[in-house]
Amino acid sequence: MEKVALITGGSRGIGLAITNTFRDKGYTVFAPTRAEMNLSDDDSIADYCKALGTIDVIVNNAGINTIATLENLQSAVFQEMIQINLIAPVKIIQCLKNKMSKTGVGRIVNISSIWSFVSKEGRSGYAATKSSVNSITRTLALELAPNILVNAVAPGFVNTELTKQNNSATEIAKIASELPLKRLAEPEEIANLVYFLASEQNTFITGQTILIDGGYTCK
Numbered sequence: 726m727e728k729v730a731l732i733t734g735g736s737r738g739i740g741l742a743i744t745n746t747f748r749d750k751g752y753t754v755f756a757p758t759r760a761e762m763n764l765s766d767d768d769s770i771a772d773y774c775k776a777l778g779t780i781d782v783i784v785n786n787a788g789i790n791t792i793a794t795l796e797n798l799q800s801a802v803f804q805e806m807i808q809i810n811l812i813a814p815v816k817i818i819q820c821l822k823n824k825m826s827k828t829g830v831g832r833i834v835n836i837s838s839i840w841s842f843v844s845k846e847g848r849s850g851y852a853a854t855k856s857s858v859n860s861i862t863r864t865l866a867l868e869l870a871p872n873i874l875v876n877a878v879a880p881g882f883v884n885t886e887l888t889k890q891n892n893s894a895t896e897i898a899k900i901a902s903e904l905p906l907k908r909l910a911e912p913e914e915i916a917n918l919v920y921f922l923a924s925e926q927n928t929f930i931t932g933q934t935i936l937i938d939g940g941y942t943c944k
């Protein structure tokens with residue numbers, strides 16, 4: 726039977742690569758636009774998820790990263806990051822867990838970040854949300870075992886709009902030169918890891934956050 730995946734934030738960047746990878750592998754993919762499921766709005770999340778049928782895979786990919794040092798971190802900005810990066814994935818899982826396959830092949834992959842392991846100035850709000858994603862991944866792996874495996878993927882610097890928005894071209898060139906692998910990841914490389922964790926090839930990994938960062942956090 727054709728498998729079904731829900732992928733958030735599929736319009737561009739890493740989410741688009743994940744969407745394309747699952748479609749190439751024969752999955753039916755639901756990748757709602759913001760107009761179809763606005764992650765800022767719990768009612769919109771509930772309405773969209775209730776209308777879905779059986780789901781085999783959820784990839785909570787959508788995320789926002791507003792950089793602000795402590796003195797500039799406004800509550801509304803912090804709360805929006807908590808809502809999109811943390812609360813929305815939990816709401817989606819709450820709504821869909823009973824629709825996920827009960828045959829032992831349900832898979833959830835949450836997209837985290839290197840900034841949940843290491844930090845950088847201006848990332849306190851974002852890093853807090855992504856660390857919490859890792860934590861929730863562990864707890865839900867326990868709560869949803871044994872039928873659903875829950876993991877997180879923590880990318881380093883990826884060649885996306887988000888990276889270009891938060892770093893100048895000069896900064897990106899410097900970052901690449903300092904990475905052990907001397908380049909940023911391409912979104913497809915992240916998508917391949919997500920696909921593995923969500924596939925039947927993954928039979929025993931659950932509750933883990935897998936770094937994919939070209940060696941950045943080894944230094």
Ligand SMILES: NC(=O)c1ccc[n+]([C@@H]2O[C@H](COP(=O)([O-])OP(=O)(O)OC[C@H]3O[C@@H](n4cnc5c(N)ncnc54)[C@H](OP(=O)(O)O)[C@@H]3O)[C@@H](O)[C@H]2O)c1
Pocket residue numbers: 733734735736737738739740758759762763764765786787788789790809836837838839879880881882883884885886887888
């Ligand atoms: N890029 C990196 O280097 C990097 C590194 C580590 C982790 N990550 C994580 O990887 C994930 C994807 O990053 P990316 O760089 O591909 O991001 P991106 O290019 O900025 O895309 C973000 C996606 O999230 C969607 N989105 C944002 N707010 C939304 C909302 N309120 N409702 C519905 N959808 C919303 C966007 O939809 P619209 O098209 O409607 O805006 C877009 O599809 C994020 O969780 C990010 O934190 C990225």
